[in-house]
Structure formats: C-alpha cells, structure tokens
Amino acid sequence: MHVDLDAFYAAIEQRDHPPWRGLPVVVGAAPGTRGVVATCSYEARRYGVRSAMPIAEAVRRLPPETVYLRPRMGDYAAVSRQVMAALGDISPVVEKVSIDEAFLDLSGLAGLIGPPAAIGALTKAAIRAAVGLSASVGIGPNRLIAKLASEHRKPDGLTVVHPEQVQTFLDPLPFRVLRGVGAKTSARLDGAGVKTVADVRRLPLVELRRLLGARVGAEVHLQARGIADDRVDPARERKSISKETTFPEDVADVAVLRDAVLWAAQEVGFLARQEGRAGVVVTLKIRLRPFETHTRSRTLAVPTASDGEIFRAAWSLFDVHRWAGRSVRLIGVGLSGWAGRQGSQPDLLDAAVEPTSPRSRRLDETLDAVRRRFGDGALQRGLRPRR
DNA sequence: TCTGGGGTCCTAGGACCC
DNA sequence: TCTGGGGTCCTAGGACCC
Incomplete structure (x- = not known):
C-alpha cells in the first residue's frame, strides 16, 4: 500500500489558517526571487501551477488573492511524524519514503482488518483523525502498482488494483x-x-x-508488464547529508563563496553529529552561470562529523583555476560514506582487541572491508590508508 | 518559463590489486 | 617485447524523484 498526503505543505497551512481555505495557496520561494513552487493547494493547481514551477511563472498565472508562503519545515516534519505514527498502528512494516509518503506492507493484515479496501479506508480515517488531513491511498501487488494506484485518484482517493487487474489498469x-x-x-x-x-x-x-x-x-x-519490487524496508537509512544555497544574485567574490561553504559545512556537521553519523566522503557542489553544475569529492582517511574537517576538505576542492572569477549561482557541501554498517568506530576497535570473542558475521565483513581498504595493521595503527 | 533543496541510483573510466 | 582477467574503489556526471 502507498500513502500520499494531498498537497501536504499547503494543506497544513490551510488547516492551520481557516481564512486561507478555498484560496490558492503557494508554499515555496518568495515572489520576486529566483526560486520555485514547493507545493500548492488544489485551488492553485486549477491555474496550471505545479511543484517545481518557477515562482515568477506561478505569480503570472495566479489571481491577486493568492496566498504566498515560505515553508515551515519544522512544523511539516512534526506533522509527518504524527502521520507515520498513525501508519505504524495499521501495519508494523512502514517505509517512509519522503516527508509526505510511505509504503506499508499489508501481508497478513487481511485476517486482522479485512479486505484491502477496508484497510485503505481505515488508513485514511486514521490519518484524518491524527492530523486532520486527507491522503490518497493505493493498494497493489508491488510498489509500482501501489504508487500508480495512489496517483490514480487525487485528492482523497482510494484505489485498489488486484493482481489480475494490473495489466488492464496499466x-x-x-x-x-x-x-x-x-x-x-x-x-x-x-x-x-x-x-x-x-x-x-x-x-x-x-x-x-x-x-x-x-x-x-x-x-x-x-x-510495462507490472513487474516491480514488492519489498517494504522500514530500516532504510539515509546515505548522505547535504546543504546548499542558491545566491539571490550570482557571486564572483571568493571570500563570499568561502563563507557560504563554511556555513554549509557547519550545517552538515551539525546534522551528522545530531544523527550520530560520520562520513569519509566530502563533496563540494557548485553551479555556475548559466546553470552549469560541477561536483568535486574527496575521500578522507578517517570518518568525520567535524565542521572544521568538513570545511577544510570541501574548500580544498574549490577549483581556483577553473572557477575563481566566474559567476557562481549555487554552492553546497555534502557528506556521505558512513563508516562500516553502523558507523561505529569503537565497535571496530573493540572487536580488534578481542579477536576471539564471538562476533556477528556483519561485523566480520566490516572488519574485512576495513583491512582490505586500509591494510592489515590498520585497526591497530588507527586507520591510516595504505600508501 | 528559466529553472530550490534534499535526496537516490546508475554509469563509466582509471587506478590498483591479486 | 607484448601483454590476462576479474574485482573493487574512487571520482564526475547525469537522470530522476518528492
């Protein structure tokens, strides 16, 4: 089953501000800036406005009574957590795929709740009761069909596609x-x-x-034959953390660029530490006029979540010869390549000093990977790369 | 129309190792 | 003097998604 909240950001704003109900609501960049629409209400969609449309184009299409808002991500994330908690009461296997979408594994639930349509109806009611928002729900034999089913009727839809109906539906x-x-x-x-x-x-x-x-x-x-992955993985973890900014106007001043990279590195480091992650790959992203994007990345010897280390690695990737003096539209920093499976250096070192203690196969594989990458003595030496 | 910010996954060449 | 085969890692770019 795929669950998709309808016009999520805009719906939260209309829920919280009754005068805006019935009006076109656009959440995204401020009018007059270079940015895009993140989400808009169904009233705005009637004018052909869509997610990712430049805000200037949206303003051109929409009537004067339109409400333009900047996103309140913290509040939307809190609502998202409430929705996911409600979904957790329906099925124990929930995979959150974005702030407003999730897949649920319904295996074995028919006996407990009823047929698929009943599970879908219950899910929508549970979301409405928890957060007062509508969702579109699709049920099918795999992720592709469930997702297409939830898109089939929006907003507030419920579509069930049984296995024998897949080809006719598609x-x-x-x-x-x-x-x-x-x-x-x-x-x-x-x-x-x-x-x-x-x-x-x-x-x-x-x-x-x-x-x-x-x-x-x-x-x-x-x-095209309805064949797709049917697994729902509630344990999926993020693989990278990044922060980037598009400047209000293109920037050629290297000191300003350096400040922006420092800011992004601090944000990335803060998030990494908050999540208990440390990464070895630092990436610098840069977008030049006219919309020419480059990335440069560097693999460190030791995983880090330190603002300073992330900044130094990122700034060392700034290609002075190619980019200095050019007009830069966007710059950003990313961190990825978490150490081992659980990212826990102490576990690795503990295991290394206690080689005969029973260990999981997972950890053995991790240790082997570390040895392959860094050399046999690496765990004792402290993870310096082989030559 | 003039293109955000946060992500995922894939490709492909070269380095390097066995 | 000519020259293997496979595997993995690193890096850069691109397509795509919400």
Whole structure:
C-alpha cells in the first residue's frame, strides 16, 4: 500500500489558517526571487501551477488573492511524524519514503482488518483523525502498482488494483507515469511514437534497450508488464547529508563563496553529529552561470562529523583555476560514506582487541572491508590508508 | 518559463590489486 | 617485447524523484 498526503505543505497551512481555505495557496520561494513552487493547494493547481514551477511563472498565472508562503519545515516534519505514527498502528512494516509518503506492507493484515479496501479506508480515517488531513491511498501487488494506484485518484482517493487487474489498469496510462521515466527518457519514447504503457509493451525488449540504454530499457520493459519490487524496508537509512544555497544574485567574490561553504559545512556537521553519523566522503557542489553544475569529492582517511574537517576538505576542492572569477549561482557541501554498517568506530576497535570473542558475521565483513581498504595493521595503527 | 533543496541510483573510466 | 582477467574503489556526471 502507498500513502500520499494531498498537497501536504499547503494543506497544513490551510488547516492551520481557516481564512486561507478555498484560496490558492503557494508554499515555496518568495515572489520576486529566483526560486520555485514547493507545493500548492488544489485551488492553485486549477491555474496550471505545479511543484517545481518557477515562482515568477506561478505569480503570472495566479489571481491577486493568492496566498504566498515560505515553508515551515519544522512544523511539516512534526506533522509527518504524527502521520507515520498513525501508519505504524495499521501495519508494523512502514517505509517512509519522503516527508509526505510511505509504503506499508499489508501481508497478513487481511485476517486482522479485512479486505484491502477496508484497510485503505481505515488508513485514511486514521490519518484524518491524527492530523486532520486527507491522503490518497493505493493498494497493489508491488510498489509500482501501489504508487500508480495512489496517483490514480487525487485528492482523497482510494484505489485498489488486484493482481489480475494490473495489466488492464496499466495499459491505458501515459508511459510517463512509469518510475524513472523523466524528461530525457520521455523525449526518446515520444520519438518512437509511443504514447501509452500498452505501446511500450508492444516494443521488443531489444528495441527498448537500444532506445533507452540497457538498464533503463530493461526496467521500463518490466514495469510495462507490472513487474516491480514488492519489498517494504522500514530500516532504510539515509546515505548522505547535504546543504546548499542558491545566491539571490550570482557571486564572483571568493571570500563570499568561502563563507557560504563554511556555513554549509557547519550545517552538515551539525546534522551528522545530531544523527550520530560520520562520513569519509566530502563533496563540494557548485553551479555556475548559466546553470552549469560541477561536483568535486574527496575521500578522507578517517570518518568525520567535524565542521572544521568538513570545511577544510570541501574548500580544498574549490577549483581556483577553473572557477575563481566566474559567476557562481549555487554552492553546497555534502557528506556521505558512513563508516562500516553502523558507523561505529569503537565497535571496530573493540572487536580488534578481542579477536576471539564471538562476533556477528556483519561485523566480520566490516572488519574485512576495513583491512582490505586500509591494510592489515590498520585497526591497530588507527586507520591510516595504505600508501 | 528559466529553472530550490534534499535526496537516490546508475554509469563509466582509471587506478590498483591479486 | 607484448601483454590476462576479474574485482573493487574512487571520482564526475547525469537522470530522476518528492
């Protein structure tokens, strides 16, 4: 089952501010700046406004009574936690995929609650009771079908697609709804005269792979037949932390860029420490005029969550020769490559001084990986890289 | 129209190792 | 003098998603 809160940010604002109900509400960048719409209410969508649309374009389309708001992420995250807690009462296996979306594994729940439609109705009622918001729910035999089912009727929808209905459900949909089919892939399929999922299904696999590449071609071929991953993993962890800013106006002053990198490094370090993570890969991202994006990354010998170390690594990646003096639109810093599985250096060292104690296979594999990467004596020496 | 910020996953070449 | 095969890591870029 896939659960998707309707116009999440805008719906929270309308819930909390009754005068805004019934009006177009846009949450995102301030009008007059270079930024985009994050979410807008259904009243605003009637004017063709969508997520990711430049705010200037939204202002052009929307009437004067429109309410423009900056996001209150802390509040939205709190509402998200309440929603996820309510979902946890429906199924023990919940995978949060974003602030306003989750997959639930319904295996074994029919006997406890009832048929899929009853589980879906109960879920919507539970969310409404917990936070006073509407959600669209889709139920299907795998993640793809559940997600497409939740998109099928919005807002406040509930769609159940049984296994034997999958192909009938899929065939008439525009191919663009398939996961991983974005602007580039769409353009190629358009060129081949493809319009619907049924059209995709009529193309031979070899042709799809020639058109889209081996990987994407194979993936689209399977999805068009309703074949997709059906696992729900509640333990998925984030793999990177990053912070970036787009300047109000392009910046060429290296001192200003350095300050921005320092700020981003501090934010990333703070979040990493808050989550108890330390990473070895530091990435500097830069976007130049006109919208030319580069990344540079560096792998450290020892995992870090230190603002200073993150900053020094990030700033050392600033390519003075290529970028100094050029107009910079955006700059940011990322941290990834967590140490081991649980990221716990003390565990590794404990294990190293007590080699005969029973250990999990997981930890053994981690230790082996550390030895392979850093050399046999690394655990004693303190993780200095091999030459 | 002129493009945010936070992410994930994939590809591909070169280094390096066995 | 010519020259392997496989595997993994590192790095940069790109497509895509919410």
